[in-house]
Amino acid sequence: MxxxxxxxxxxxxxxxxxxxxxxxxxxxxDERMRGxxxxxxxxxxxxxxxxxxVLAATLAHSGVTSDDYLVTTYRGIHDQIAKGxxxxxxxxxxxxxxxxxxxxxxxxxxVTHPDSGVMVTxxxxxxxxxxxxxxxxxxxxxxxxxVTVVCFGDGASNIGAFHESLNLASLWKLPVIFVCQNxxxxxxxxxxxxxxxxxxxxxxAGYGMPGVTVNGNDPEAALDAFTEALDRAxxxxxxxxxxxxxxxxxGHYFGDPGTYMDRAQYEAALAADPVPALxxxxxxxxxxxxxxxxxxxxxxxxxxxxxxxxxxxxxxPGADELRLDIYREQVPA
Amino acid sequence: xxxxxxxKERARKITFQQACTIALDEAMAADDTVFLLGEDVADREGGxxxxxxxxxxTKYGTDRVRSTPISEQAIVGTAVGAAVxxxxxxAEIMLMNFITLGLDQLVNHAAKLRxxxxxxxxxxxxxxTATGAGGGTGGQHSDMLEAWxxxxxxxxxVVPSSPAEAKGLLLSSVLDDDPCxxxxxxxxxxxxxxxxxxGLRIPLGKANIARQGSDVSVITYGRPVGQVLELAxxxxxxxxxxxxxxxxxxxxxxxxxxxxxxxxxxxxVIVHEAVGQFGVGAEVSARISEELHGxxxxxxxxxxxxNAPVPFSKPLEDKYLYQISDVESAIRKxxx
Ligand SMILES: Cc1ncc(C[n+]2csc(CCOP(=O)(O)OP(=O)(O)O)c2C)c(N)n1
Ligand SMILES: [Mg+2]
Numbered sequence: 230m231x232x233x234x235x236x237x238x239x240x241x242x243x244x245x246x247x248x249x250x251x252x253x254x255x256x257x258x259d260e261r262m263r264g265x266x267x268x269x270x271x272x273x274x275x276x277x278x279x280x281x282x283v284l285a286a287t288l289a290h291s292g293v294t295s296d297d298y299l300v301t302t303y304r305g306i307h308d309q310i311a312k313g314x315x316x317x318x319x320x321x322x323x324x325x326x327x328x329x330x331x332x333x334x335x336x337x338x339x340v341t342h343p344d345s346g347v348m349v350t351x352x353x354x355x356x357x358x359x360x361x362x363x364x365x366x367x368x369x370x371x372x373x374x375x376v377t378v379v380c381f382g383d384g385a386s387n388i389g390a391f392h393e394s395l396n397l398a399s400l401w402k403l404p405v406i407f408v409c410q411n412x413x414x415x416x417x418x419x420x421x422x423x424x425x426x427x428x429x430x431x432x433x434a435g436y437g438m439p440g441v442t443v444n445g446n447d448p449e450a451a452l453d454a455f456t457e458a459l460d461r462a463x464x465x466x467x468x469x470x471x472x473x474x475x476x477x478x479x480g481h482y483f484g485d486p487g488t489y490m491d492r493a494q495y496e497a498a499l500a501a502d503p504v505p506a507l508x509x510x511x512x513x514x515x516x517x518x519x520x521x522x523x524x525x526x527x528x529x530x531x532x533x534x535x536x537x538x539x540x541x542x543x544x545x546p547g548a549d550e551l552r553l554d555i556y557r558e559q560v561p562a
Numbered sequence: 563x564x565x566x567x568x569x570k571e572r573a574r575k576i577t578f579q580q581a582c583t584i585a586l587d588e589a590m591a592a593d594d595t596v597f598l599l600g601e602d603v604a605d606r607e608g609g610x611x612x613x614x615x616x617x618x619x620t621k622y623g624t625d626r627v628r629s630t631p632i633s634e635q636a637i638v639g640t641a642v643g644a645a646v647x648x649x650x651x652x653a654e655i656m657l658m659n660f661i662t663l664g665l666d667q668l669v670n671h672a673a674k675l676r677x678x679x680x681x682x683x684x685x686x687x688x689x690x691t692a693t694g695a696g697g698g699t700g701g702q703h704s705d706m707l708e709a710w711x712x713x714x715x716x717x718x719x720v721v722p723s724s725p726a727e728a729k730g731l732l733l734s735s736v737l738d739d740d741p742c743x744x745x746x747x748x749x750x751x752x753x754x755x756x757x758x759x760x761g762l763r764i765p766l767g768k769a770n771i772a773r774q775g776s777d778v779s780v781i782t783y784g785r786p787v788g789q790v791l792e793l794a795x796x797x798x799x800x801x802x803x804x805x806x807x808x809x810x811x812x813x814x815x816x817x818x819x820x821x822x823x824x825x826x827x828x829x830x831v832i833v834h835e836a837v838g839q840f841g842v843g844a845e846v847s848a849r850i851s852e853e854l855h856g857x858x859x860x861x862x863x864x865x866x867x868x869n870a871p872v873p874f875s876k877p878l879e880d881k882y883l884y885q886i887s888d889v890e891s892a893i894r895k896x897x898x
Contacts, residue, residue: 298647332680341679348646348683353670359636360671363643363651370597370625370649377643390666393636400631554681555715557739560814 355388384415445473600654638664658693673716730764775805
């Protein structure tokens with residue numbers, strides 16, 4: 230996205246500053262979405278990425294370009310923003326408006342924006358992985374140099390599609406990175422109550438591919454893991470499974486009371502909230518001072534308000550849309 | 563006829579299975595985004611269970627003819643992803659009952675991604691699959707499930723009735739911009755018919771009047787078409803003039819051709835191999851009654867296989883299948 234890519238001639242920003250800028254944007258959008266859901270200004274199925282912002286931002290700044298493909302899930306707004314989707318179109322889509330990236334016909338669980346590489350967003354747990362294998366197969370046949378990144382949750386690693394996809398991607402040495410955003414819960418099932426592997430990354434061994442577990446909330450550690458996987462994929466050495474451990478602060482769905490969540494674990498995660506932690510790190514390292522950070526956050530807030538205004542002022546799609554895009558040729562009335 | 567023309571005539575007969583191979587070969591030659599994937603499809607693995615892809619990996623390479631592990635979700639999902647990226651994948655699902663394992667990718671993704679993306683992405687994939695009763699393969703290897711798929715807006719469902727039809731419809735499906743499922747009947751694979759001209763395509767979504775007639779319309783598709791055509795010739799001798807409508811494409815259904823035929827004959831008999839309940843015949847019958855109720859000279863009749871799983875025992879399997887004798891009685895009844 231334009232504001233995270235330094236323009237030609239401008240001094241390059243430190244990677245951590247770029248990551249923070251993207252994470253802060255995700256954070257701001259999420260905060261506003263939840264606010265509008267609470268106030269009733271917005272009605273949508275919304276799965277907050279609160280807590281996973283730095284992970285998504287780090288992935289996006291690990292060398293993934295807008296030509297590379299992304300496949301993500303219903304909990305995907307952080308990935309979509311980080312991939313560089315225009316905010317106006319993204320938020321308008323969540324509002325169900327005709328100006329949304331999918332004319333309001335996809336909605337928050339099915340966001341697509343090929344120009345920025347957001348190819349498929351699925352609401353079916355685990356189904357993105359076979360599709361990612363297909364995108365990467367296309368790149369492998371055409372030798373177009375693209376890498377496909379597919380994001381999914383810890384729960385998704387228990388579905389058959391995960392296993393079929395890892396096996397096939399490894400067999401065909403495809404340029405794909407499987408990014409498991411392990412936020413420790415699948416709906417209300419805690420990790421250990423649904424998953425037998427100690428680490429999801431351990432499962433990679435069964436498919437003859439490297440598997441790494443990293444702290445997804447530590448941008449430096451995660452950056453190394455993603456960059457390595459990306460280099461491998463670009464060099465034609467095949468897929469990698471990266472398990473990025475994180476946490477979700479808002480539960481599964483918007484309004485989830487979270488009574489099933491371990492309180493002590495929650496408190497500990499909150500104390501290490503990755504967004505303020507990265508902000509503090511930037512100051513500590515002298516990469517940005519308070520003034521610069523506030524200015525950046527203010528600019529982001531303005532950008533988000535602009536996109537929200539665009540979305541709420543936009544019209545809803547007309548009934549003719551029910552006959553469009555079913556097939557390439559319009560279905561007769 | 564000289565010897566030479568006799569030979570030429572004979573050479574122009576091809577099997578249904580060869581027709582499918584020719585369609586794939588022509589599509590691969592015409593468009594280098596076409597590639598094949600499925601279990602055992604490459605020559606190293608024998609060129610497919612029904613040998614439809616035989617020779618193609620040798621001709622086009624294993625990058626474009628890819629044998630896969632036994633992973634139906636991954637096979638269909640890979641086709642979806644590659645199609646979204648602009649390729650024209652052709653996935654072989656060995657038998658139609660196994661498509662159930664890939665249905666999430668077909669129903670939730672292939673069928674809907676164009677719509678859900680507001681037209682930003684399309685899914686120009688083809689799934690080829692084989693099925694049909696009559697070969698003693700029992701309950702899990704014989705079902706005609708085309709109505710399941712036809713129930714999902716966004717998919718195109720094609721059931722060819724002869725070698726020439728298979729060739730033209732499969733070629734069109736592979737080169738179509740939307741997801742197509744082509745159902746090849748296992749009992750038709752080794753039947754022979756006229757070879758069509760190279761490159762000939764049959765448009766999707768258009769039914770074919772396989773025989774013109776004025777007394778009664780038999781609406782059918784797939785394997786029964788040939789049998790109904792023979793029956794029609796027999797009845798012609800008795801002065802019953804049967805029109806045979808081969809749907810070719812189940813969805814989108816060519817409602818106009820069906821309605822025009824029935825408006826002319828005022829009588830409709832619908833025949834298919836799939837079980838009757840909640841099937842294609844029910845849909846076609848409903849459309850006929852909605853549009854032509856007052857004009858019909860007789861009630862619409864369906865002749866289908868029994869509402870039961872496909873049985874193994876040969877005599878029972880024969881009883882399970884739609885009966886051409888029932889089609890004949892249905893025609894006579896509607897003429898009475
Ligand atoms: C195939 C399928 N089964 C069940 C669901 C319902 N469901 C939605 S999200 C979810 C939990 C998934 O957990 P995880 O993969 O860890 O992702 P997270 O929500 O934590 O990001 C479930 C069970 C679904 N959408 N798809
Ligand atoms: Mg989870």
